[in-house]
Amino acid sequence: MRALILAAGLLVACGGAMAQQGVQEKLKAIQSDPVALRAAVDAGKKVTFFCANCHGEDGISKLPEVPNLAGQNPAYLLEQIRKFGSGERKDPFMQGLIKVLKDDERLQAASYYASMPVPPSRADAALVSKGKELFGKLCVRCHGEQGRGNETIARLAGQKQPYLQTTITRYRDKTGVRNNQLMAIATAGLKNEEIVAISNYLTQLP
Ligand code: HEC
Ligand code: HEC
Known part of the structure; x- marks a missing residue:
């Protein structure tokens, strides 16, 4: 019985890893197809309606502790979204919120933010x-x-x-x-x- 539960756990873990690889592959395909990319960016603007409260409408955050997402590499964004989902990366709010997003919506959000410019900020x-x-x-x-x-x-x-x-x-x-x-x-x-x-x-x- 214990072995069975272990095996089931392993299967779920592997399934998760494979699914993520699939999402990253899909992102690559979208990035190299201008029409698909345009569609993903447009859909991403809608998907991120709620995210804008903290990350800003164009991915430029107005809150000091909230990162800009604009101009970030889309594959990196997607991986961080996965990490919040799995709990490898901790943030009480992001961990809960990100679970609601389906794979396609994650792709679209990452594509949208990556497409936006990020201006430099003032420094000391x-x-x-x-x-x-x-x-x-x-x-x-x-x-x-x-x-x-x-x-x-x-x-x-x-x-x-x-x-x-x-x-x-x-x-x-x-x-x-x-x-x-x-x-x-x-x-x-x-x-x-x-x-x-x-x-x-x-x-x-x-
Ligand atoms: C209530 C505010 C809030 C909302 C709403 C919010 N976020 Fe976040 N987000 C944060 C904070 C705070 C962090 C930084 C967590 C940390 O300190 O590591 C973060 C981090 C991230 C990161 C990691 C960026 C990096 O540079 O590593 C991604 C990706 C992200 N959010 C995506 C989203 C998406 C997509 C949505 C909408 C579905 C969203 N967030 C909505 C507050 C928010
Ligand atoms: C050996 C490679 C390597 C070196 C050297 C390195 N980094 Fe990183 N850095 C990474 C990787 C990989 C990540 C993504 C880690 C993750 O997923 O949390 C990262 C992430 C970061 C982040 C998080 C960004 C975000 O949006 O949340 C910051 C900030 C950062 N690095 C700053 C630095 C600084 C400052 C230095 C030098 C003192 C440095 N890094 C040296 C590989 C490196």
Whole structure:
């Protein structure tokens, strides 16, 4: 009986992983088909009607602790949505909300936000060069010269400074809110004031 329950659990887990792979494959197909992409972006604007309360109508958040979604890589967005759904990433509100979205709606939301431009934000100019130096030493090999990331690595350029600061600190302190081995290692040696400098540098990047 115990073996059976275990086997059933495994099947469900594998099913989940396969379903996610399917969604990412579907996203890739949509991204390379301009007509399908247009349709997904249009549908995404409607699907994200409620998300706009926090993330802003165009994916530019007006709340310091809420991330911009505009300009973010759609595959990264989709993966974060999956993580909220599975509980690997913790946020009381996002975890509940995201369960309501069907796969197609997740695709559409990610496509919509990714299609929107993200303007740079103002930063403390005195901290920018220190932040740039640290970013170049510790972060650039994954996040890229311009901080724009890729399918698996977040775009950081133009992100909200307070959100960046909180998030980097969470990875460093291994609070369990954001779980990622690569980020835990990359941030392990950072002092608080260095995190402030890096996040000021990143928020003003175009
Ligand atoms: C009540 C406010 C609120 C609403 C409404 C909301 N979100 Fe969020 N969202 C947040 C907060 C806060 C975070 C950051 C959580 C954290 O600190 O890690 C977040 C994070 C995210 C992220 C991760 C972004 C990143 O850079 O890693 C995605 C993707 C996301 N939300 C999508 C959505 C979608 C899609 C909707 C609508 C279905 C939505 N959110 C509605 C507050 C909200
Ligand atoms: C070895 C590769 C690697 C290095 C080096 C790295 N990162 Fe990351 N970073 C990632 C990955 C992968 C993710 C996505 C993790 C996840 O899903 O939570 C990420 C996510 C992030 C996020 C979350 C963005 C969001 O929208 O929520 C921030 C902020 C961040 N990194 C900042 C940094 C900073 C600052 C440094 C340098 C001190 C750095 N990273 C170095 C791979 C890396």
